Amino acid sequence: MDVAVLSASMTQFGTREGWVRDLATEAALDCLDDTGVGASAVDHLYLSNMASGEFEGQTGVMNALAYDIGAVPAYTQRVGQTSASGGAGLYAAWQSIASGASEMTLLVGAEKMTHRTTGEASDIIASLTHPSEYAHGVTLPSFAGLAARLYLDRFDAPRESLAHVAVKNHDNARNNPDAQFQKSIDVETALESPMVADPLRLYDYCPLTDGSAALLFCPASVAREYADEFVVLSGVAGATDTHVVHERDDPTWMDAVAASGEQAFEMAGLGPDDIDVAELHDMVTLLEPLQLEAFGFAERGEGWRYAMDGTTTRDGSLPVNTSGGLKARGHPLGATGVAQAVEIYRQLLGEAGQRQVEAEAGLTCNVGGFGNCVTSAVLEVAR
Amino acid sequence: MDVAVLSASMTQFGTREGWVRDLATEAALDCLDDTGVGASAVDHLYLSNMASGEFEGQTGVMNALAYDIGAVPAYTQRVGQTSASGGAGLYAAWQSIASGASEMTLLVGAEKMTHRTTGEASDIIASLTHPSEYAHGVTLPSFAGLAARLYLDRFDAPRESLAHVAVKNHDNARNNPDAQFQKSIDVETALESPMVADPLRLYDYCPLTDGSAALLFCPASVAREYADEFVVLSGVAGATDTHVVHERDDPTWMDAVAASGEQAFEMAGLGPDDIDVAELHDMVTLLEPLQLEAFGFAERGEGWRYAMDGTTTRDGSLPVNTSGGLKARGHPLGATGVAQAVEIYRQLLGEAGQRQVEAEAGLTCNVGGFGNCVTSAVLEVAR
Numbered sequence: 146m147d148v149a150v151l152s153a154s155m156t157q158f159g160t161r162e163g164w165v166r167d168l169a170t171e172a173a174l175d176c177l178d179d180t181g182v183g184a185s186a187v188d189h190l191y192l193s194n195m196a197s198g199e200f201e202g203q204t205g206v207m208n209a210l211a212y213d214i215g216a217v218p219a220y221t222q223r224v225g226q227t228s229a230s231g232g233a234g235l236y237a238a239w240q241s242i243a244s245g246a247s248e249m250t251l252l253v254g255a256e257k258m259t260h261r262t263t264g265e266a267s268d269i270i271a272s273l274t275h276p277s278e279y280a281h282g283v284t285l286p287s288f289a290g291l292a293a294r295l296y297l298d299r300f301d302a303p304r305e306s307l308a309h310v311a312v313k314n315h316d317n318a319r320n321n322p323d324a325q326f327q328k329s330i331d332v333e334t335a336l337e338s339p340m341v342a343d344p345l346r347l348y349d350y351c352p353l354t355d356g357s358a359a360l361l362f363c364p365a366s367v368a369r370e371y372a373d374e375f376v377v378l379s380g381v382a383g384a385t386d387t388h389v390v391h392e393r394d395d396p397t398w399m400d401a402v403a404a405s406g407e408q409a410f411e412m413a414g415l416g417p418d419d420i421d422v423a424e425l426h427d428m429v430t431l432l433e434p435l436q437l438e439a440f441g442f443a444e445r446g447e448g449w450r451y452a453m454d455g456t457t458t459r460d461g462s463l464p465v466n467t468s469g470g471l472k473a474r475g476h477p478l479g480a481t482g483v484a485q486a487v488e489i490y491r492q493l494l495g496e497a498g499q500r501q502v503e504a505e506a507g508l509t510c511n512v513g514g515f516g517n518c519v520t521s522a523v524l525e526v527a528r
Numbered sequence: 529m530d531v532a533v534l535s536a537s538m539t540q541f542g543t544r545e546g547w548v549r550d551l552a553t554e555a556a557l558d559c560l561d562d563t564g565v566g567a568s569a570v571d572h573l574y575l576s577n578m579a580s581g582e583f584e585g586q587t588g589v590m591n592a593l594a595y596d597i598g599a600v601p602a603y604t605q606r607v608g609q610t611s612a613s614g615g616a617g618l619y620a621a622w623q624s625i626a627s628g629a630s631e632m633t634l635l636v637g638a639e640k641m642t643h644r645t646t647g648e649a650s651d652i653i654a655s656l657t658h659p660s661e662y663a664h665g666v667t668l669p670s671f672a673g674l675a676a677r678l679y680l681d682r683f684d685a686p687r688e689s690l691a692h693v694a695v696k697n698h699d700n701a702r703n704n705p706d707a708q709f710q711k712s713i714d715v716e717t718a719l720e721s722p723m724v725a726d727p728l729r730l731y732d733y734c735p736l737t738d739g740s741a742a743l744l745f746c747p748a749s750v751a752r753e754y755a756d757e758f759v760v761l762s763g764v765a766g767a768t769d770t771h772v773v774h775e776r777d778d779p780t781w782m783d784a785v786a787a788s789g790e791q792a793f794e795m796a797g798l799g800p801d802d803i804d805v806a807e808l809h810d811m812v813t814l815l816e817p818l819q820l821e822a823f824g825f826a827e828r829g830e831g832w833r834y835a836m837d838g839t840t841t842r843d844g845s846l847p848v849n850t851s852g853g854l855k856a857r858g859h860p861l862g863a864t865g866v867a868q869a870v871e872i873y874r875q876l877l878g879e880a881g882q883r884q885v886e887a888e889a890g891l892t893c894n895v896g897g898f899g900n901c902v903t904s905a906v907l908e909v910a911r
Contacts, residue, residue, distance in 0.1 A: 203655055203659060204582075205656040207901075208897065211768045211901075220901070221609070222619075225587070233605045240629055243627035244626035246622075385594045385601050387595050388596075
């Protein structure tokens with residue numbers, strides 16, 4: 146069965162007031178708005194969220210959301226896969242439609258983070274690592290520093306290649322009214338920003354963000370009743386790597402990206418050459434070239450060239466993170482994987498405004514932890 | 529597609545050492561043991577868990593589990609639906625097989641609670657209620673007291689009718705070596721136990737519990753390659769009610785139980801009369817008669833008679849909670865819905881030892897909060 150995405154929405158990302166429930170409600174109602182689908186027609190409601198219990202002491206948010214938008218008695222479930230909860234939500238929504246369980250599934254990704262201090266939030270995020278790492282104080286930013294040093298040394302890549310990822314993604318966010326940081330930066334600013342984990346600096350990392358994004362799924366046959374044009378989720382898959390990062394043969398190669406990508410491509414009947422636009426998980430700049438390589442867009446050790454030489458800029462042959470990416474659109478953990486698909490939806494249907502590119506097929510990649518579990522998805526314009 | 533349950537296991541429930549990951553690993557490996565299915569054949573791994581982040585600061589348990597049992601690169605996801613996370617896991621596993629995404633899905637439910645004080649655990653559990661309730665200090669035990677008074681008054685039911693639920697379930701647990709409390713109690717003990725929320729007393733409530741349970745799912749066509757006899761998950765569905773309990777017309781009627789039950793029965797092509805054994809969500813004794821009524825096993829206002837008159841005892845016409853139920857087998861939040869299906873699996877295949885009843889079809893009901901979201905499932909012996 147072809148699984149359609151009938152509608153897509155996201156809230157303004159950034160520092161927001163209220164509870165995560167408020168953000169989720171805003172995105173959900175906006176997603177239903179103008180579709181002709183009432184909330185009472187939603188039979189399955191999935192909430193992608195990493196840590197509302199830890200961030201605000203609320204674990205029944207999906208049930209509150211069902212009530213707040215008027216979807217009771219729809220079935221609800223919280224989909225959890227750490228920082229890849231949104232991508233896992235795409236997969237859960239696909240399964241609910243493809244299995245025949247649902248005729249209309251609303252997926253909402255949401256996280257509210259900025260009301261906590263950076264230290265508190267970092268501690269919550271670090272809970273996704275292995276306890277042996279967590280107990281020793283290892284965090285994702287420090288992993289990234291170690292892996293970046295290895296990558297730059299091994300492939301003789303210049304330090305500024307990573308700065309170019311940040312510059313590109315900020316430049317894209319400047320044209321995205323929903324993005325957290327709608328401003329450009331230059332390479333010098335990135336290279337001179339405060340050190341975080343040598344060799345990586347402040348501008349290599351994504352911020353803490355509040356935000357929500359939503360997608361409405363149904364069988365393609367049902368979508369045709371509501372809309373002339375829509376998007377199809379033609380491939381979606383997920384895979385794990387070792388949970389302990391030091392167990393990996395090579396921390397500069399993302400096995401779970403490669404495995405989930407192969408499966409998603411096979412399911413869609415497409416390959417890397419067929420992808421016109423991609424939203425990759427740039428929690429840290431380094432991850433963008435690593436994903437380009439694991440998906441086969443770039444040769445091994447060559448991914449760092451793509452932001453520098455313009456391949457992945459908006460006018461390049463493979464625009465990456467036209468939304469601004471996690472770096473500049475922002476990274477509200479559970480919302481990110483959903484927001485990635487929202488951006489691809491908008492690009493495919495010509496709704497991306499000043500950042501519009503030409504695209505018939507797009508890819509999203511949402512990474513849990515340092516590649517501990519990854520979901521990849523292929524979206525195409527419905528024909 | 530017929531979705532098979534090929535194997536079922538659970539750990540000893542009670543006060544356990546270690547992390548939730550240890551309990552989940554124990555149940556998972558035990559579930560694979562003797563099936564002929566290696567961990568590497570598991571392509572999807574779902575972890576039903578309510579609050580490992582809150583209980584022990586770990587949110588990547590499903591990824592750790594995949595590595596610990598040797599299932600990498602299997603896709604993993606945490607399934608969250610508060611105290612009904614286990615039932616939601618049954619539904620997620622069904623969808624993964626029925627959609628064709630998976631050929632072999634391992635579902636593990638687990639929670640580790642007893643290392644926290646009763647106060648801390650109660651606070652974590654109360655996070656599943658609506659913030660307006662939570663902020664005012666309302667907890668599930670206090671809701672239950674209010675609803676019990678209403679129910680007993682309205683239907684002229686004797687107080688001891690609820691005590692009989694506890695007595696019956698303790699009597700069943702005495703014959704379940706995996707149960708937390710393997711001892712009988714009498715009605716007087718229940719009625720004289722310390723008051724919790726008038727009119728309910730200590731023995732009306734389930735305990736805090738550590739434990740894990742697991743089920744292995746695959747298409748029935750695949751199950752036949754591995755086993756001569758197995759179980760089929762022939763019906764499964766979920767539904768929400770209002771998240772704010774006081775918004776309901778009648779807190780003694782469980783809308784979400786009725787709605788999910790109707791859907792699960794319709795999917796299985798069965799009705800209440802076809803069910804030979806049931807595991808209901810007796811977080812508090814009152815909930816057992818309420819579920820009997822909502823499913824249509826008992827007339828409205830008559831459910832309280834069933835434990836008293838022997839209808840739901842082991843030698844009655846509809847044995848309920850032969851495992852001991854949440855009351856005496858224990859209630860490790862995310863594990864409970866899975867453990868309910870483990871008990872039905874064992875009853876259907878004649879593996880229930882001293883508590884064995886005759887059954888060809890069984891029902892489980894897992895309740896999130898005070899009926900905020902409920903999943904119901906019908907399991908049958910494969911033919």
